[in-house]
Amino acid sequence: MKTCPACQDRGVVIKNNVAVPCLCNRQRALINRFKEAGLPEGLRDHTFDKFNFKYYSRVRVDPERKITYYESARRTFQAARDFVQNFKNDQHIDGLLITGPVGSGKTFLAACMANALLEAEVLLLFVIVPDLLDRLRSTYDQHRQSADYSEKDLMDAAREVPLLFLDDLGAHNYTEWTKNKLYSILNYRVNHRLPVIITTNISLEDLGEYLGERTTSRICQMCWPCRLPVEVDIRMVQRREKLREG
Ligand SMILES: Nc1ncnc2c1ncn2[C@@H]1O[C@H](COP(=O)(O)OP(=O)(O)OP(=O)(O)O)[C@@H](O)[C@H]1O
Numbered sequence: 292m293k294t295c296p297a298c299q300d301r302g303v304v305i306k307n308n309v310a311v312p313c314l315c316n317r318q319r320a321l322i323n324r325f326k327e328a329g330l331p332e333g334l335r336d337h338t339f340d341k342f343n344f345k346y347y348s349r350v351r352v353d354p355e356r357k358i359t360y361y362e363s364a365r366r367t368f369q370a371a372r373d374f375v376q377n378f379k380n381d382q383h384i385d386g387l388l389i390t391g392p393v394g395s396g397k398t399f400l401a402a403c404m405a406n407a408l409l410e411a412e413v414l415l416l417f418v419i420v421p422d423l424l425d426r427l428r429s430t431y432d433q434h435r436q437s438a439d440y441s442e443k444d445l446m447d448a449a450r451e452v453p454l455l456f457l458d459d460l461g462a463h464n465y466t467e468w469t470k471n472k473l474y475s476i477l478n479y480r481v482n483h484r485l486p487v488i489i490t491t492n493i494s495l496e497d498l499g500e501y502l503g504e505r506t507t508s509r510i511c512q513m514c515w516p517c518r519l520p521v522e523v524d525i526r527m528v529q530r531r532e533k534l535r536e537g
């Protein structure tokens with residue numbers, strides 16, 4: 292694990308001449324409950340060097356930003372790499388909000404970041420939002436208590452972990468209750484200056500409609516918006532490539 296800046300891994304800090312347990316003990320204990328930081332197996336071998344730029348058009352121009360899809364992807368990729376580099380020195384930097392259509396490489400890029408940081412033994416949690424919502428609902432429903440951890444553990448970890456990934460914060464059916472859960476996570480993180488990396492296929496303008504203005508406003512405060520635009524879902528393109536290869 293990365294050396295804790297507060298206690299240098301001694302596990303205690305001195306406050307008013309008294310040794311008290313450092314917050315990192317609790318964070319480590321919480322995160323250790325989530326296998327492989329929550330990163331699903333299929334995403335564990337994604338690395339920056341495998342990110343292919345051929346899927347991003349060099350002629351198509353994003354009408355809003357007036358740059359090509361390729362240029363947009365290049366900037367987003369750079370922002371992801373810079374984040375990884377900078378987070379190692381300062382854990383209180385701005386996160387990223389990666390937007391783009393279905394199959395544009397958002398999850399791929401987030402997984403590249405998570406893998407690079409796990410390599411550097413950073414404490415992080417990779418949360419797939421629809422799964423989170425399902426788990427929260429199932430622990431809410433008393434009869435289906437999850438065997439591994441309680442809703443409270445999951446919520447605490449998502450709030451307190453030094454770095455949180457929220458993958459696919461998409462157009463799901465948010466209830467008032469799930470919206471409040473997300474608000475509570477993001478509000479805590481904004482107040483403690485803990486970054487979050489978000490992927491979504493909802494545009495920044497429409498986010499408020501799904502998550503509410505208070506949550507969206509906090510996301511804007513804590514994340515740099517970046518885009519990954521594609522003409523065609525990369526999943527389709529790769530399927531065609533496979534067919535051609537025979
Ligand atoms: N830049 C890239 N280079 C190589 N493969 C890529 C790239 N981007 C995406 N892929 C592959 O394309 C597929 C779709 O990518 P990904 O899951 O990241 O899309 P997404 O933007 O998260 O889509 P969704 O909005 O549906 O969640 C995956 O199989 C991924 O491995």
Ligand SMILES: [Mg+2]
Pocket residue numbers: 397398399458459490
């Ligand atoms: Mg995705």
Ligand SMILES: [Zn+2]
Pocket residue numbers: 295296297298299300301302303313314315316
């Ligand atoms: Zn510590």
